[in-house]
């Protein structure tokens with residue numbers, strides 16, 4: 001049976017929420033930015049008006065001001081974005097229990113089973129658009145298709161406040177002319193490989209030989225080929241979905257032995273950042289952090305500890321990892337390799353909007369890092385240094401560019 005999948009994407013989510021708070025800003029070029037007093041602040045999100053002027057996410061504030069002299073900068077209110085994100089998901093949940101978040105402002109919905117109650121996919125998408133606009137003042141773009149990948153393409157197809165249907169019998173006409181880099185999971189590196197092979201559109205990919213694509217990009221390439229041909233069969237996770245991945249960890253063996261505490265800190269930070277990013281990629285959080293330490297004398301130990309609250313931000317993971325290291329390492333024994341692992345995984349939850357300062361703080365870190373994930377995905381890892389937005393003095397002294405040369409991160413270990 002043909003599935004009915006929706007992908008709903010809030011338009012300019014952060015900027016839209018800010019306009020709800022400050023209606024006087026509506027219609028003005030607006031950018032959500034780090035502290036404008038700080039010389040290094042950058043644009044985290046922008047309104048359509050700012051976009052029209054050519055302001056881009058990631059622009060330094062001085063540049064945004066140069067491009068668009070009338071631009072208004074506002075500071076981010078991540079707690080509020082979480083709150084609205086949850087309200088929107090509550091509305092989605094009235095139409096299906098299969099609502100799978102993708103980042104803070106996007107969700108997939110499988111409404112195959114709800115169509116007899118609420119109408120076809122387009123009708124449900126239009127209803128959701130109208131309701132969210134009327135009840136919350138936020139516009140969304142919706143894609144309706146028979147799989148997740150095309151539904152996502154549909155929500156990008158026309159913005160803002162629009163529904164795009166990509167049906168089985170017409171997907172070639174709609175999807176195939178789109179640049180291949182717009183396809184989900186085609187990052188910059190993959191797009192480059194494909195471009196070298198003369199693959200520019202999704203149609204080019206679909207019509208390439210399957211085994212050729214596999215030879216260029218391995219198993220991932222084959223999956224992309226299947227997606228381009230409409231064979232994506234991945235499921236929309238139900239709300240009570242439990243992860244199959246049991247833990248996510250990274251470890252590294254240093255090119256030289258570490259004897260300085262500061263070197264250990266930097267290494268743990270690098271590892272924590274990559275573990276946290278992978279957690280968020282899978283929409284998971286952990287409540288236990290484990291570290292492994294191998295000394296130059298080949299001694300080895302593993303220690304773990306619980307976080308105060310489940311988290312998926314690198315700051316929480318790093319702090320716990322560093323605590324474990326400080327409590328368990330033996331002075332005078334240089335470190336040869338280090339590992340950080342997130343355990344006791346669970347789906348990320350947004351409803352825990354809380355008055356507890358520790359939860360608020362972790363959520364703020366998560367939200368900031370989520371923005372960073374997006375920026376790094378689009379512009380590369382060096383686009384932003386972590387000191388810019390984190391107020392934590394210890395961490396802001398760390399610079400990702402002071403990575404060890406040849407630092408090799410092992411891949412995700414998933415225990416199934």
Ligand SMILES: [Mg+2]
Pocket residue numbers: 009010011012013105106
């Ligand atoms: Mg969006």
